[in-house]
Amino acid sequence: MMPVRLANLAALLVMPLVLTGVINRVKSLWSGRKGPPLFQLAFDVVRLLRKSSVYSSTTTPVFRIAPYVLLLTAAGSACVAPLLGSTPFVSFPFDFVWLAYVWGLGRMAIMLAALDTGSSFGGMGAAREATFSTLLEPALFFIVGALSLLTGKHTLHEALNPHLDGGPAFVVWVAALVALTIVLQVETARMPVDDPATHLELTMVHEVMVLDHSGPDLAAIQVASAIKFFVGASIIATLLNPWAGSETLAAASLNVAICVFVAILIGTVESLIARLKLRAVPQYIVVAIASGVVALLAAAWRAGGAP
Amino acid sequence: MPSPLPLLVAVPILLIGAALSLALRANRSSAGISIASQAVATALVLANVVPVLRGGKPVEIVWAWPAPIERIPFRVDALGAFFLSWSLPMTLLGTVYATGYLKPYFDRGRHGGPHYALLNMVSVSFVLIYSVQNALVFLLGWEIAAVAAWLLVIWDYRNQKIRFAGFNYLVSTHVGLFVLVAAFMLLHSKTDAMDFRSFGEFLSKPTPARGAIFMLLGVSFALKSAFFPFHTWLPRAHSAAPAHVSALMSGVIHKAGLFAFLRFTLLAGRPDEWMGWTVLTFGALSAFFGVLYTSTQRDLKRLLGYSSTENVGIAAMGFGVGYLGWSWDIPSLAVAGFAGGMLHLLNHAFFKCLLFYAAGSVYRATHTVDVERLGGLAKRLPRTAALFLVAALAISALPPFNGFVSELIIYSGLLSGRAPSGRSNIALITAAVMLAFVGAVSVLSMTRAFGLTFLGNAREPGLHVNEEEPVSMLGPMWLHAFGVVVIGLAPGAGVAMISAALDLFPFASSSSPVLDAFVPVVWASRALALALLVACGVGLRRGIKARRSVTWGCGYTAISPRMQYTGSAFAEHFARIFESFLPVLRRVRAPEGVFPQRAGHVGTHHADPVERRMFEVLGQGEKFVAQASGRISEQPRFAFAAGLIAIAVIGLIAYGASDR
Structure with missing residues (x-):
């Protein structure tokens, strides 16, 4: 038990940096650049930590606390996520509800910080984030509901390890992958939902909320986003991982490799596809909800009249 | 069996408190009486309720009463005890809050006695609803x-x-x-x-x-x-x-x-x-x-x-x-x-x-x-x-x-x-x-x-x-x-x-x-x-000696508070997705001409769709009844049909009653 926890902790410290680096490297390779070093995020964080923050005179303590709340909630969600495809740091029944609601807490904190600046950009980003999340949560719960019905398990890491026997279970698996990928793209502010590299405030979602943060606060937000991406990627990886559930080195390495693959995939999508119009984003998220419904129907079919 | 006395004493205490706070002239004493009587009643009720919540026997008493009620069984079981255990204290807290909240009204000479009396009556109603059988x-x-x-x-x-x-x-x-x-x-x-x-x-x-x-x-x-x-x-x-x-x-x-x-x-x-x-x-x-x-x-x-x-x-x-x-x-x-x-x-x-x-x-x-x-x-x-x-x-x-x-x-x-x-x-x-x-x-x-x-x-x-x-x-x-x-x-x-x-x-x-x-x-x-407490501590500490500046306005420097995001703007995107459930009344006066003489105006209002629909249906129904009743007097056939329907309804009711 203990070594797995330590391994999880180590992964939590290293992998967010690696995955962010991988995405950026993939994007620069696609656009014909050499790209920043793999651990650029670590250098950025160190640089930001050495600076001091500047606060708008409009803001209240809410603005100063929010980045750390975001960081905490990202770490809190990482505690229950199967980062290495097996037992997470802690696990309890219905920990996926905890994960969703802890993310909700972080989201609320950063939205309030955005409103705290009194700038219309902050309000705009917060409103978009809030609106998209109302569609995202149903998709997430359809998927975890379907998976836990399929597996009969109520913890995240067990539900993500279904026994693929026959058609319906396979349908659930595919639909879950589709929906979780969309969830990952929206939650971590990736293309085609949000453009993390844009320089036009009017089109931003996530970045526009953190325009006013600086110094260590900004570092906390960046690390939180990276952790969130790792959590999401590891959930997809566990679902893909044929050895998920076993606490062996091979299974863990495969999980890490799949995470890197997911990062490459996200980076590729980001390089090749344009951002959706804001009006079209809800429709894109509805695809995730629809896959969730398909997954639930298939799971119920598979479970049939079982007691 | 536990004694129901405290519960029964609480009701008259609340009633006396209500009467006194009505009778007293000074708002301060009305408030005092109301709060004191509620506090005593709350303490009494809690004395009865807490043992029940801890798994004790329910508090029971049957009161003889003149016809048509004949007997009133009081019985506080764990369900009633659960509701009583927070309803009365929270009403008491609400009354305390009222003394501060209504102070501006009192300063202008308003008499608060009836208000406090009513708050006492609310507590009385809780004791009745949650205990009576x-x-x-x-x-x-x-x-x-x-x-x-x-x-x-x-x-x-x-x-x-x-x-x-x-x-x-x-x-x-x-x-x-x-x-x-x-x-x-x-x-x-x-x-x-x-x-x-x-x-x-x-x-x-x-x-x-x-x-x-x-x-x-x-x-x-x-x-x-x-x-x-x-x-x-x-x-x-x-x-x-x-x-x-x-x-x-x-x-x-x-x-x-x-x-x-x-x-x-x-x-x-x-x-x-x-x-x-x-x-x-x-x-x-x-x-x-x-x-x-x-x-x-x-x-x-x-x-x-x-x-x-x-x-x-x-x-x-x-x-x-x-x-x-x-x-x-x-x-x-x-x-x-x-x-x-x-x-x-x-x-x-x-x-x-x-x-x-x-x-x-x-x-x-x-x-x-x-x-x-x-x-x-x-x-x-x-x-x-x-x-x-x-x-x-x-x-x-x-x-x-x-x-x-x-x-x-x-x-x-x-x-x-x-x-x-x-x-x-x-x-x-x-x-x-x-x-x-x-x-x-x-x-x-x-x-x-x-x-x-x-x-x-x-x-x-x-x-x-x-x-x-x-x-x-x-x-x-x-x-x-x-x-x-x-x-x-x-x-x-x-x-x-x-x-x-x-x-x-x-x-x-x-x-x-x-x-x-x-x-x-x-x-x-x-x-x-x-961890959140620690985060709050960090956030608060960091603010003490930090540098201050203005909010980033994308290079625009003449920002005014009116330019902040409004409430309707915040909800607009969401409301548009759920437009069918959140109908919006929009009043738009667009500026006219190349050089508009009058300022434009846009107003949005989200009315309660159920209430609007209800009033619509009521209005239609009223119109329909008015029309129909007008026609009854004009046309004997309608009067005949209406009479038949009435007889059928009465007959059905009679049939249903005879079923006993």
């Missing part, structure tokens, strides 16, 4: 609560709008009363008795009337607790009433509807499966529509009113799961449903009262609760802001606060996957998805409400902010916030209050293991709370 006396308590609440709502009766809101409430609550009377009459006609025990004996047998009575009772209790689509009176009443009255109505008084629902659930015994589905659907619809309407409100108290519809819906979803689990004989499901629902009622009372109190102190300081005019109050009213934020996080069911605990228990029922058929599993998981959606929208609404009111800058430049709120207002708020945090971090305290009530249900022998499954979550919540 006779339908007639129950109706008396029900009516005292309704009329007292109406009179409390129209405190500012000189304002026509407030009188209308009060009247609207009075009519709605009496429609509910008629339905309840109908149900009781039906029961009386079947049992020839008025006490709940005989009602229970009849209801526990499978008869055709059982379903009809269930529906009648359900509608009546749904009207009392403001379920969708019976909620139309609620936002009006809540925005018109003084803050503490809104708080007590939403948090405490209207829980009587759900109490009565649980009381009759216990009386009726094992429910049919369709009843469970009905309750679950009703609850899910209430939660869904309630939360949708919160997203677009301008009036802070109206917003909180709609959120009551949402939260009673969530509790009813829990009860629906409980019903289903009971009817399927799956105790773990039933326990999760009823425990989650009851705990959510208690949690809602804690954070909703806190939110209304905070809204009240905003109103007292600025004389408005219109979020489009407010802003930046966190700097002027920091304590109110912090308390509002705690309650806003709790009502959005975010960890580590109490709302999360009760919703998690309800989720554990919905997502258990233990339903006997695939179709019921689909339905339960879909309900869980609805609950997730409700949670996310509630985050949106609460972010909007808190962000617009307390953060940024005041949207109206001339907004005048009075001094910080007095202790009499802050004290009750702190106590409510304390409850929010305690149940969030130590749900055992909340579970201890409901466990005796849960044991009343016949399936409940397995209640504790089901709830033991949540121990790890509690530790996770505690860890999160500790």
Whole structure:
């Protein structure tokens, strides 16, 4: 038990940096650049930590606390996520509800910080984030509901390890992958939902909320986003991982490799596809909800009249 | 058997307190008498109630009374004890809050005696409703609560709008009363008795009337607790009433509807499966529509009113799961449903009262609760802001606060996957998805409400902010916030209050293991709370010597508070997605010509669609009846048809009556 926890902790410290680096490297390779070093995020964080923050005179303590709340909630969600495809740091029944609601807490904190600046950009980003999340949560719960019905398990890491026997279970698996990928793209502010590299405030979602943060606060937000991406990627990886559930080195390495693959995939999508119009984003998220419904129907079919 | 004396003494003490506070001239002494009598009564009631909650025998007494009632059985079992144990203290806190909130009115010479007397009467009604086992006396308590609440709502009766809101409430609550009377009459006609025990004996047998009575009772209790689509009176009443009255109505008084629902659930015994589905659907619809309407409100108290519809819906979803689990004989499901629902009622009372109190102190300081005019109050009213934020996080069911605990228990029922058929599993998981959606929208609404009111800058430049709120207002708020945090971090305290009530249900022998499954979550919540405290410390420290500048405006330097994001803009994107449920009335006067002479104007207004539709239907119906009755006198054929219909109806009623 203990070594797995330590391994999880180590992964939590290293992998967010690696995955962010991988995405950026993939994007620069696609656009014909050499790209920043793999651990650029670590250098950025160190640089930001050495600076001091500047606060708008409009803001209240809410603005100063929010980045750390975001960081905490990202770490809190990482505690229950199967980062290495097996037992997470802690696990309890219905920990996926905890994960969703802890993310909700972080989201609320950063939205309030955005409103705290009194700038219309902050309000705009917060409103978009809030609106998209109302569609995202149903998709997430359809998927975890379907998976836990399929597996009969109520913890995240067990539900993500279904026994693929026959058609319906396979349908659930595919639909879950589709929906979780969309969830990952929206939650971590990736293309085609949000453009993390844009320089036009009017089109931003996530970045526009953190325009006013600086110094260590900004570092906390960046690390939180990276952790969130790792959590999401590891959930997809566990679902893909044929050895998920076993606490062996091979299974863990495969999980890490799949995470890197997911990062490459996200980076590729980001390089090749344009951002959706804001009006079209809800429709894109509805695809995730629809896959969730398909997954639930298939799971119920598979479970049939079982007691 | 425990002595019922304290409970019986509490009622006359409250009545004497009410009479004295009416009679005394000085507002200060009225308030003192009211608070003192309520405090004594609360202490007495708690002396009776606490042993029951700890698993003791129910407190019972039968009073002989002249005809037609003959005997009044009082009986405080664990269910009544649970409701009494927080209703009376919270009413007391509301009365304390009132002394601070109403002070500006008193300074202008208003007499507060009747108001305090009514608050005492509310407490009396709780003692009656939660303890009496006779339908007639129950109706008396029900009516005292309704009329007292109406009179409390129209405190500012000189304002026509407030009188209308009060009247609207009075009519709605009496429609509910008629339905309840109908149900009781039906029961009386079947049992020839008025006490709940005989009602229970009849209801526990499978008869055709059982379903009809269930529906009648359900509608009546749904009207009392403001379920969708019976909620139309609620936002009006809540925005018109003084803050503490809104708080007590939403948090405490209207829980009587759900109490009565649980009381009759216990009386009726094992429910049919369709009843469970009905309750679950009703609850899910209430939660869904309630939360949708919160997203677009301008009036802070109206917003909180709609959120009551949402939260009673969530509790009813829990009860629906409980019903289903009971009817399927799956105790773990039933326990999760009823425990989650009851705990959510208690949690809602804690954070909703806190939110209304905070809204009240905003109103007292600025004389408005219109979020489009407010802003930046966190700097002027920091304590109110912090308390509002705690309650806003709790009502959005975010960890580590109490709302999360009760919703998690309800989720554990919905997502258990233990339903006997695939179709019921689909339905339960879909309900869980609805609950997730409700949670996310509630985050949106609460972010909007808190962000617009307390953060940024005041949207109206001339907004005048009075001094910080007095202790009499802050004290009750702190106590409510304390409850929010305690149940969030130590749900055992909340579970201890409901466990005796849960044991009343016949399936409940397995209640504790089901709830033991949540121990790890509690530790996770505690860890999160500790870490949040550290984060707050870090954030606050960092602000001390930090450099200050202006908000980044993308290079634009002449930013004014009017350029902040507005409430309607915040909700616009969301409201557009759900346009079919959130109809918007738009008034647009576009600028004309190349050089417009007059300024353009755009106004949007989100009216309550149910209320609009109701008035439309009523209007059409009135027109139809007017036309038809006009034609009756003109054309004998219509008169003949109308006569036939009347005879048929009377005949049917006579036939139904002879059935006994």
